[in-house]
Amino acid sequence: MRLSNKKKVPAYNFFNTLLLMLFSAGIIGFIFNKLKFDILGNISYALIAVPMLILVIFHLVGRQIFEYDSDGEALNFKNRNIIPFIHKELxxxxxxxxxIKFEIVAIFFIKRLYVTVSSKNNGTTLLKYEISYLTKKEISDLKVSLNKVVKANQEKRHQE
Structure with a gap:
């Protein structure tokens, strides 16, 4: 099964650009208000704070692009940001x-996928992926696919 939200990259880029433009316009509006007009008073700080807060939340939620491929004998996970230098690509x-197992944790609007994989060196390794920008259907499809693999592995281990 293949799962990807790469088609949403233009929407994420548009939203990011819009937030950057609002932030820039807020800075310009703040400067004009302080130097020339002084109409808004202390509310003028909101011209900078609100767009900046939304922009920070947009990037703190996590990497926007998630790709999963379970076709063949291997599982492939890719997780990246639309702006390459903000987060390293996983x-x-x-x-x-x-x-071995997986777990999806959702706290408010932040969702994470934790995958436990067996390794030769120290027994198990925990891999973390940010899936906040996936839809509910995509997350349920991901759960179904990973559950199939986990159940097949448990049956093989039980037979041995």
């Missing part, structure tokens, strides 16, 4: 038989 590929 890219992991491992055989399906190494998947």
């Amino acid at each position: 890219s992991d590929e491992f055989p399906k038989y190494k998947l």
Whole structure:
């Protein structure tokens, strides 16, 4: 199964650009208000604070692009930001038989996928992916696909 929200990149870029323009316009409006007009008083700080707060939240929620591929004998996970220098791109590929368990944690509007994988060195490795920008349907499809792999692995381990 393949899952990707790469088609939403133009929408995320548009929203990011819009927020940057609002932030820039807020700075200009703040400067004009302080130097020339002085109409808004202390409310003029909101011209900077509100767009900046929304912009920070947009980027703190996590990486916007998530790609998952379970076709074949390996699982592929990619997680990246629309602006490459903000977060490092995560890219992991491992055989399906190494998947032990997974967990999706949702706190307010932040959603994370935690994948536990067996490794030779220290037993298990925990991989973390940010899936806040996936829709409910995409998340449920991801759960179904990962559950199939986990159940198949448990059956193989039980038979051995």
